[in-house]
Amino acid sequence: MMREMKAYVRQSAESRVVELADVPVPEIDEHEVLVEIHGFGVGIHDRYFIPSDASFPYPIGTEGAGIIAQIGRKVADFRIGDRVILSTSLQPKGGTWAQFAAVPENSLIRMPDELDFVRAAGIPVAGASALESLGALDLTEGDTLFVAGASGAIGTLVIQLAAVRGVRVVGSASRKNHEYMRSLGAEKTVDYSNSDWQEQVREWMPGGVDAALAIQPGTGVDSMAVVRNGGKVITVSGDSFAPERGITVRQFMHHRETRRQVIRLAHDIAAGQIQLVIERVYPFDRAIEALEKTETRHARGKIVVSIST
């Protein structure tokens, strides 16, 4: 008898409507595990990211945390009952916005004991993005970094990871988030809705900052304006524009080698050395609301959905 589960799905490649449906629990192959999902992270990409070979209805979602319910014959490093963090970007069998997800063993991270499912579920996407962006900027102690969208999921981690490395951060967000960004380690904050925010950055760092991370779409060109001659800009949302004044402009790219750093980050979050800021935890039946909140682009930190069992 085919087992069914509840999942948030897209019904076709053309429609981006996400809806709750009853769908079959995915079958695992010999290198995969079936994870009972206890929580999943929400990101603006969740409505869009589906693989080209998706079959429909397709459960969306790219990150989560849960307990292994079943393992394939050739799974070596995990057991039924293990608590795990999953990263499921573009898996043909579907993602984490479901009661169960089938994933290859190599996309799992063992959950540190001190971590709960909600915080664990919010780590992979923002964590990898923050680590990879900072890695690509290659900053050292005393360097200065401007972050556009510094109070969001990626930005709240970037502020802390940069501060730990001794990088001096100026973060941009609306005024209500300034004190919060400073509490995470930003040295200076500016409000992107003030017409003179660039002058404020230049007053703080005459000659410009060493690098900028443009997280929010459309912030790349304005971010470049506060970077010194010969500095660096990374755009996270795909902004593409001509560099000026010898500045290097690159688009952010995911790469697989970050896995080890994400494991380390999960341990740092579990130990309370880095905070994973979670604005709100939504129940499973209100996941669409959670998605709509991230789509406003004004969430503070991460949004997570919890599945109670």
Ligand SMILES: NC(=O)c1ccc[n+]([C@@H]2O[C@H](COP(=O)([O-])OP(=O)(O)OC[C@H]3O[C@@H](n4cnc5c(N)ncnc54)[C@H](OP(=O)(O)O)[C@@H]3O)[C@@H](O)[C@H]2O)c1
């Ligand atoms: N390339 C990739 O593989 C990849 C991976 C992950 C994410 N992304 C991209 O990264 C972006 C999401 O990052 P995220 O999840 O960190 O964002 P987020 O959580 O949605 O960021 C929200 C924060 O950004 C601030 N903000 C909104 N508009 C701003 C503006 N014009 N200037 C400065 N700050 C602004 C908001 O502050 P206020 O509320 O104070 O206004 C809010 O705190 C998406 O565009 C996504 O596509 C790309």
